Amino acid sequence: MSERSGKEPDEVFEYLLECGLGSTPGTAAEVLDDGVRRRISPNKLPVDRWVEIIEASHRAGLRSTSTVMFGHIEEPRELARHMRVVRALQERTGGITEFVPLSFIPFNTMLGRTHGIEEISASENLKHTAAFRLALGRTIPNLQASWVKMGLDAATESLSWGVNDLGGTLMEENISRMAGSHYGVRLEPVPLAAFCDELRRACASLPRRDGVRLEWPAAPDDVVILTDPRKLTLVLRNLVGNALKFTEQGWVCVEVRVDGNGLLLRVSDSGIGLPTLAAETIFEPFGRATNAQQQQLPGMGLGLYIARQIVEQHGGRIWVNAAPEQGATFFFTLSSRDAWTSDVLLAGAAVAG
Numbered sequence: 001m002s003e004r005s006g007k008e009p010d011e012v013f014e015y016l017l018e019c020g021l022g023s024t025p026g027t028a029a030e031v032l033d034d035g036v037r038r039r040i041s042p043n044k045l046p047v048d049r050w051v052e053i054i055e056a057s058h059r060a061g062l063r064s065t066s067t068v069m070f071g072h073i074e075e076p077r078e079l080a081r082h083m084r085v086v087r088a089l090q091e092r093t094g095g096i097t098e099f100v101p102l103s104f105i106p107f108n109t110m111l112g113r114t115h116g117i118e119e120i121s122a123s124e125n126l127k128h129t130a131a132f133r134l135a136l137g138r139t140i141p142n143l144q145a146s147w148v149k150m151g152l153d154a155a156t157e158s159l160s161w162g163v164n165d166l167g168g169t170l171m172e173e174n175i176s177r178m179a180g181s182h183y184g185v186r187l188e189p190v191p192l193a194a195f196c197d198e199l200r201r202a203c204a205s206l207p208r209r210d211g212v213r214l215e216w217p218a219a220p221d222d223v224v225i226l227t228d229p230r231k232l233t234l235v236l237r238n239l240v241g242n243a244l245k246f247t248e249q250g251w252v253c254v255e256v257r258v259d260g261n262g263l264l265l266r267v268s269d270s271g272i273g274l275p276t277l278a279a280e281t282i283f284e285p286f287g288r289a290t291n292a293q294q295q296q297l298p299g300m301g302l303g304l305y306i307a308r309q310i311v312e313q314h315g316g317r318i319w320v321n322a323a324p325e326q327g328a329t330f331f332f333t334l335s336s337r338d339a340w341t342s343d344v345l346l347a348g349a350a351v352a353g
Helices: 009-018 034-040 047-059 076-093 110-115 122-136 152-160 192-203 229-245 303-313 348-352
Strands: 063-070 096-103 142-146 165-167 188-191 213-215 224-227 251-259 262-269 318-322 328-333
Touching (some): 009 047, 047 063, 063 076, 076 096, 076 122, 096 122, 122 142, 122 152, 188 192, 192 229, 192 251, 229 251, 229 262, 229 303, 229 328, 303 318, 303 328
Parallel strands (some): 063 096, 142 165
Antiparallel strands (some): 188 224, 251 262, 262 328, 318 328
């Protein structure tokens, strides 16, 4: 805005204050080292200009956050330089409300592909978080963990590593998910039994051949899951719809099981089954079974791919057991003991029971 208007940052912030602005984000900091910035974000402001803008914001009475993006090509000394810049800025202005470390998500990014970067582990993420807390001392009182980067399990653990705030309390996060993060799905508490009852009624109207039974035993009535019900509905409607489409006689059964390891959903049928090798490719884009009987039925081969994406965004996994002419059973989980807070939380009493 300063460049486009030709006005100094102080003038721009004065105008924005008049328009109702109450604070500014301290994003686009990446790593405050010009050597790193030239390599990873050459179109972003150099360090001195970034500091100038944030300092002008603070002078205008607008407080800000401050961030760092780590876990890519940076060296420890460059992160240390970043922390010195942030700490010195805070000592001059006192305008930073909290510091937000953001671990790099490499999967769908050019930087990740060209440099062969792997996602930082949870333990390394926590070690970096603790180091940032120590580097800030008492200059910035609040350190925030981003669960959409770390996952809820690691973010919860980070409360013992110097964090006192949890970020990502938003309807739905897109930036991290576009980069390949499994986290950031919109979540809400959903009673499992009521959700399954409603979905069972909806699936009863799906097309099926005469005489094919849809069996759906009642789900446990004392379980609450934290999930996106719209997306979970898409997964189950796709699996049930496929099972009904490929079953000429017999049954389709949907089962939900809860145990100490989490939530397991199973959709099985007595239909035409799958070729042996199809289980390896059926979750890929445009992946369809190769037997002639299935090829004659309509479909683009995208439904199971989308289902896999949704399940993985919930921190779970999806797979199939099938054989030709022996029916198929699709499984998916929405939680595991190793990552019990990966976007699906089970009520403690339900898990214990």
